[in-house]
Amino acid sequence: MNRIIGSRTFDFDRQVAVMAIINRTPDSFFDKGATFALDRAVDAALAAAAAGADWVDIGGVPFGRGDPVSLAEEIDRVVPVIAAIHARSDVVISVDTTNAEVARRSIEAGASVINDTSGFSDADMARVVSESSATLVITHSNGVPRSEPQSPQYDDVVAEVVDYLRARVELAEAAGIPRDRLVIDPGHDLNKNTLHTLEITRRLQEVAAIGLPTLAAVSNKDFIGEAIDREQGQRQSGSIAAAVICIMNGARIVRMHDVPAAVDAVRLTEAVLGFRQPAYARHNV
Incomplete structure (x- = not known):
């Protein structure tokens, strides 16, 4: 399952991509605005790429409850970050948005992935993506x-x-988006309680069987905290475990906050699955 995304090529039959989370928001559930400033967001994205992230996901509006964010404000939050990263790195850039106009402006600035957590609820989203690459x-x-x-x-x-995902894939293809430009995400914790999300994680192979690269966005989510009784800031180990379980069950993209730990976990999981050779083999040789 080879995919060209941006300037990079992925073989999702033998490779797992690490997507770093960069929130240019003052009210992110995890970082509480730590990368809200433009320079901090750009620096965080470049640091993630240097640490081994395959792509960075830029978000200007959290999915969870909160005050509305205007179209102009969302564009102002994400587009300058995307443009600055695109000018300095070949890392894949995605924008986390549910708004078709934000998607269009982001693509113009250098984003090569639209990460729409609403199942493209905006009627224009499929058209905007279909008219791009x-x-x-x-x-x-x-x-x-x-x-x-x-x-x-x-x-x-x-x-x-x-x-739901099969139906949305059909809609996307009917709108002119080729199958080789589609990724699916079961939406861990999105309109689901912890028991729902644990079941999705356990049975993720059924989602991956749709036949498209599967994204698992598990990092620091509430299902981890509730499953192991850990508050925010104490969920790194649980997040890594959840990501590895998802990979073993078919995920080929994991969306993570702690990039160095995620990269190590992903590379080891690839080695266990036989996707890659060890960096070196000296033990008992």
Whole structure:
């Protein structure tokens, strides 16, 4: 499953990509605005690339509850960061947005992936992506971004996620986006409780069986904290474990906060799966 994304080529049959999270927001659930300043966001992205991240995901509006962010403000938050990174690195750049105009402006600035956590709820999103060379991440989500979470109900959460993703893939292809520019994401914790997300993680092979590269966005999420009783800031080990479990079950992209730890975990998992040779082999040789 070879993919050209931006200026890089990925063989997702034998490779796992590490996506670093860069939030240019004052109210991110994890970093609390640590990379809200433009220079800090750019520096964090370049540092992530230097630490081994294959791509960086730039977000200007958190998915969770909060005050609305205007179109102009979201563009001002993400586009300058994308342009600055694109000018200084060949790292793949994605923009985490649900807005088609933000996606269009981001692509013009150098983004090669649109990471839409709403399942392209914006009617223009598919058209914008189809008219570009960008890749689209299709995420399972039944909720409204920036709204109060509801109590989600599923008869079979994995089956419903798979059906939703298959339907959205068909819509994307009908809009002119070729299959080789699509990625799927089951939406860990998005409109799902901890038991739902644990089941998705356990049965992720059913999602990966759709046949498209599967993204697992698990880093520091609430299902980890609730599963092992850890508050924010204490979930690194759980995040790494969740990422590895997802990879073993078919994920080929993991979206992570702690890039050095994630890169080490991913490279070791690739070696265990036989995707790569050890960096060296001297022990008992």
